[in-house]
Amino acid sequence: MPVPNLPFVKNYGGAHVGANHDVQLFPAILRESAKVKIDPLIEEGTTTCFFHEKLPASAVCEVSGRMICDLCKTEWKGQTVSFEALQSLVGQKGKGVKGEVVTKWDSIALALALLPLVMWFTTIVTAPVALGICIWKWRAGPTSVLRKSRWRYVLAGLIATMEIAFWMWFLIWGMHR
């Protein structure tokens, strides 16, 4: 839908996209790609690629506005784009490229220590696995950028240790009967 005439509009765009939207605009919407303006700079040979500092820039990405070299330059639907912008464009509808992905081993260890208690006999397998994860991944520290401490590892390790101790006692008791 076209850009509205005001920075903030309510119930806009129904005629264009079939549903009304509240639209809040910011100055970035008016930012134009500097394709024409950087031609003199490129001719001078003084500008370098955004991704390869040692290579001279030969074009501008029409999506992100970054200056790119011949290695980064590619075509997408008639536009000159960088590979990074292409990955984002392709990722919209296709599988695209995964963003930053982090496995939360502390949550997995805690889940393996707690959830199998519902069917307690499965803890004979899950408890050692949970304890192993705690030991293996402890040095890596908190697994999420949002977490400050490793308390999940500590808790999972304690619970898994108690479960293993229970099983050891159970087996010894069973052997002596």
Next chain:
Amino acid sequence: MAAKNMQKLFGNSASTLQSGYLAEDHLLIVNGRFQERYKRLKYADIQALLIRRTAGGKVLALCGGLGGFLFLIIALTQMDSSAWIAWGVIAIVSWAIFALSLYGQGTAQMGVQTAVQTVFLEGVTTLRKAEKVAVALTARVEAEQGRLEPEVLRAALEKKRVERREHYTVDSPQRPETPPRLNKEAVVRPEPPVPDTE
């Protein structure tokens, strides 16, 4: 990025495992429970916020309200047996759904647009939450980019229109005005500049 520098914007909802955080210079969107996927949108790159009201909230409120009445009537007719307890509980649950729908002011879908993509905030499901998120995010983006004044916007749009008009001379073939395309993905885009054929 230190967790303490981030302000939680929205959390996991009943239907999604997505949460959002405001960092110093970007919006961090986190997806997943045991495997987190991060998406960072710099405040300087955010072009627009889009909020669309959906009909799901109205349907939910209607079903909750009507269902509550219906189950209440059934419970009252079952007073001579113990089944009224079960019907009463179901009626209370229906009323709770109705109350939550009213509290949330209906359901909504929210998107954050940049030059490269439009990211839908799946963790924002109600209009109330969407407006709260919009206020917090707008403050951060405007602190980074400045406020877009109506006069500046109108001047920029008018300049683009004039540039397009000036391109067509008397001798050049007239291109008919194409009507705006209906686009299911609500993306607000500036009209592309006409290529210079000279």
